[in-house]
Amino acid sequence: MAKYCKNNRVLEASAKLLESSTFELNEENDQATAVFMTREIAKNAGFNLADEVMVATAVSELATNILRYASCGRIRVIVIQNGDGRTGIEIGAEDKGKGIRDLKLAMQDNYSTAESLGLGLPSVERIMDEFEIESEIGQGTRIRARRWL
Amino acid sequence: MEADSFRLLNGVKAMMDSGDEYSVSGSVTNRCYIACINGELSSAQMGQLYDEIVRMAEKRELRGVIMDLNGLAVLDSAAFCVLRKISGALALMGLKSAWMGIKPAIASSLVDFGADVDDLCICQNIEDGVRLMSFQK
Secondary structure (H helix, E strand, C coil): CEEEEHHHCCCCCCCEEEEEEEEEECCHHHHHHHHHHHHHHHHHCCCCHHHHHHHHHHHHHHHHHHHHHHCCEEEEEEEEECCCCCEEEEEEEEECCCCCCCHHHHCCCCCCCCCCCCCHHHHHHHHCCEEEEEEECCCEEEEEEEEEC | CHHHHHHHHHHHHHHHHCCCCEEEEEEEECCEEEEEEEECCCHHHHHHHHHHHHHHHHHCCCCEEEEEEEEECCCCHHHHHHHHHHHHHHHHCCCEEEEECCCHHHHHHHHHCCCCCCCCCEECCHHHHHHHHHHCC
16 A cells, blocks of 8 residues: 655644544535535634634635545545644544555646646645545545644 | 533534524626526535536526635635536636635635635625626637
């Protein structure tokens, strides 16, 4: 399984889970639901409007990728707290699609196998404070990303 | 918290059922078509939006199109790409286009995700847009 982490930093396993919501993605309306709900979750967790939109944009990017490349999958939005009591949002996206052949290439700006600008994954990495992606050909892709308050 | 989430989810479902999750409405002022885009754009809806705007531009003798984005909940890179594509197609048809009403939070996310906004024509309101359509070369 290939793995890539933002700044070569693996996500800490010790973050405490405060609240978790899972969104199944099977059709396009599911994406709108996930985005809408993520904004509400981020707002309730104390994020300001700009950060709330930022986190929802990351969910929208990941949902677009899942529906476009894997047809279906799920996104989990979790409110977490680290050891210092700092609150954050973790987004987990997973699908059982074809997987990504070259993760380093996929994380480069303007790389895309579909008709798009190829900004999707690099933009999620930029928007979020922590980001990791694992993918295996024929098995699927799993992404976890965190943004802290 | 779960009860709140459930109520919220029901609210979203009601919104989806009523078809309010995405809409485009438009009007023509001074030969400029003002397309108000609301809600959250899915891939299929983005394709539909492209068709609607380009078809509208072809039908009428327009000078340009102003895309009012004030009603958008978020703007991800796929939706951004379609809006750019619409502006590109309109330019090839000899029409001008301007984006209007980008909310501060969406502007921040666009900058943060590295969207190239340099060559876009942005206006603050309809008057600005119509003026730009008149003078833009």
